[in-house]
Structure formats: structure tokens, C-alpha cells
Amino acid sequence: MTVKPITWIGDETGLLRLLDQTRLPAETEWIDCRTATDVWRAIRTLQVRGAPAIGVSAAYGVVLGLQTVAEGDRAAFNRRLDEVCRELASSRPTAVNLFWALDRVRRVADVDCDASSGECLRRVWEEAKEIEAEDRRMCDAIGRHGAPLLAGLNGVLTHCNAGALATAGSGTALAVIVEAVRQGAPLCVYADETRPLWQGARLTAWELTQQNISCTVICDSMAGWVMRQGRVQAVVVGADRIAANGDTANKIGTYSVAQLAQAHGIPFYVAAPTSTFDLSLADGESIPIEERSREEVAAPQGKLLAPAAADVYNPAFDVTPASLIRGIITERGVISPVTADQVRQVVGAPREAASGHAGERSR
Numbered sequence: 001m002t003v004k005p006i007t008w009i010g011d012e013t014g015l016l017r018l019l020d021q022t023r024l025p026a027e028t029e030w031i032d033c034r035t036a037t038d039v040w041r042a043i044r045t046l047q048v049r050g051a052p053a054i055g056v057s058a059a060y061g062v063v064l065g066l067q068t069v070a071e072g073d074r075a076a077f078n079r080r081l082d083e084v085c086r087e088l089a090s091s092r093p094t095a096v097n098l099f100w101a102l103d104r105v106r107r108v109a110d111v112d113c114d115a116s117s118g119e120c121l122r123r124v125w126e127e128a129k130e131i132e133a134e135d136r137r138m139c140d141a142i143g144r145h146g147a148p149l150l151a152g153l154n155g156v157l158t159h160c161n162a163g164a165l166a167t168a169g170s171g172t173a174l175a176v177i178v179e180a181v182r183q184g185a186p187l188c189v190y191a192d193e194t195r196p197l198w199q200g201a202r203l204t205a206w207e208l209t210q211q212n213i214s215c216t217v218i219c220d221s222m223a224g225w226v227m228r229q230g231r232v233q234a235v236v237v238g239a240d241r242i243a244a245n246g247d248t249a250n251k252i253g254t255y256s257v258a259q260l261a262q263a264h265g266i267p268f269y270v271a272a273p274t275s276t277f278d279l280s281l282a283d284g285e286s287i288p289i290e291e292r293s294r295e296e297v298a299a300p301q302g303k304l305l306a307p308a309a310a311d312v313y314n315p316a317f318d319v320t321p322a323s324l325i326r327g328i329i330t331e332r333g334v335i336s337p338v339t340a341d342q343v344r345q346v347v348g349a350p351r352e353a354a355s356g357h358a359g360e361r362s363r
Helices: 036-044 051-069 074-089 096-110 117-150 173-182 199-210 220-228 254-263 340-347
Strands: 006-009 015-019 030-033 155-158 188-192 215-218 234-237 241-243 248-251 268-271 317-320 327-330 333-335
Touching (some): 006 051, 006 117, 015 036, 030 051, 036 074, 051 074, 074 117, 117 268, 117 333, 155 220, 173 199, 173 268, 188 220, 199 215, 215 220, 220 254, 333 340
Parallel strands (some): 155 188, 234 268
Antiparallel strands (some): 015 030, 241 248
């Protein structure tokens, strides 16, 4: 990718520049975020989206939110830290990387009670930079671990967008696909359009064509027929939150694709960094599912498609049970079979506050 969707400009007093993904593929426009509220708005309105990218952006959002108290006393700094983390945590409920990143920057600010506010701001900025750098390394590792699973295949299907636009690096699901192509796999990528916001048609297809990788956009309802025709030999998707047993929340429609893959004997893979796991949740039943506005379904891009009197149900995510997942591709290797024991061996012990309560300070 020649376009970098997340860029921090300057030192700890700088700003965050984001690619406005709501404008793609027609326009390439950038947003300069100078406050935490600017970042909150960018996350909430999907100008930046994808669990890892949300986490990186939120970490930088904390830096922006603390710039105004860098010259004040620590008590004022700590109060502002609470406020900023609560605000950013309220932007979207499902993607666990958001809360994971907020917890990380909070911890570095709390390490030394005697440090000045300015020193704490610098530590938060350095931690945000490290979160971004780690994400790039994790994406590369996911690609390396996952590419052999696609060796020799001709067709792979993906849902939503889990590429460079959704991360600070080369992506998760798309990192696997891009690395497999680099290693010689003759892949054609079938990209579900991913309604109601068309992240597959708008974003995944844009990324793949930017990299000269063969891509065919299909309606979501065509996935089963494409599998039946033998055009697809594997499915690879990303994730927004993964429970301790491997149940996976991803963009709405993923569960249907997983069921279709099982019906056709096609392996279904999830690609995600270990930061996307929430081991405090035993299974997917406890994953919070964001519900978004009726307009996204009934009047996309301002065009009325459903009568005003009709109700609309618009969950942004669904949960695919671990039983439908052949393997979860992480930066530490592939988890297969997908069981709680295997997840624990690869991911480790549960993290506190991963369930979405990053707005409260530990005392």
C-alpha cells in the first residue's frame, strides 16, 4: 500500500492525520485530528475503522486529549486522563483493541506518581508509537503464518475489510492473502460487498487493485453460489473481538459466510492479532454487539431504500462460533483446533479491563 491511513505528525505536541475511509474509493481525503473529540468522531463515524486501527488511533487520541494539561499539576492531568479515556471508550463497543490500547497508555501514565505532567504526556505518546509499531510487526507475522494455508489455491473469499486500511500495517486477513500471492499462489480474491456500508466493495477491492491482486466483488447473497461453483477453496476474515473459547465477533454477515463454508466443506479462517482476544469473556454470548443507525440500512448515502414506517434492525457485528472456524491465524501462530485450551496456550492469561470498561482508573 502506498497510502498510509494513520500518521502521527510531530512530537508529543503534534497531531494525528487519518485517511477518511468514508470517501473511498471515489476520493482520497485526509482528516487532521487535533483533539480527542476529533478522534472520537473519526472512530464513531467510521472515518477510521478496523479493530487494530481503532486501537492505534485511540492511543494517539489520548495524547491529543492530554496536550492541554501538559503544563499543569498531576492531579489535573490524571482527571483529564480519566475524561479522555471515558470519551474514547464510548466511541464503539465491540472492537476490543480500543479498550486494550486505552488500558496500555493509561498504565504508562500511572507508572511514576512523581513524574511531571509533561513527562507523562511524553510517555503516553511513546507508548502510542509503540502500539503502532507493534501492529505493523504483528500484521507481517500474521501474513507469514497464514500464507501456507492458501498455497496452491485459486480462489479465496473475504468479508468486510481486514487490510492495511483496518490496521497500522499490512492488515490481518489481507496480509495472509497478500503474502500468499507474493509466494506464488495464483489467487483470485472474491470480496463480499459487505452491506450495509460496502466495506468489501469500497475498501477491500480498492486495496487489492492498488496492489495488482486479482479481485472480484460479489453481492453478499452470492457467496454460497460462488462456493457451490468451486470458485473458492478457503475463506479468510478478520475479527473485532475473540472470546476465550474462540467465538469470534466480526462484521455482520460473517456468521452466514461461516455457515456456508461449512456446508460446502471449505475451511474458514480468522486472522487477528492476540490483542483482539478478550479472555475475560468465556464465549461469544457476552460480546457486546454495536447497533447502528437505521439510515445506514434504510437510506444509504441519502437515498431512501425502505419506507419510513418500516422498522430497521442494524447490528454492526455478529458472532461466529468456534466450531465453524478451522483456525485462527495470529502473530504467534495458527490456533487449530479452535478450543479454549488451544487459545489459552497461544494467547496466555486473561487481561483485565478488556471487556470495555477502560473509562475507569484502577485505584
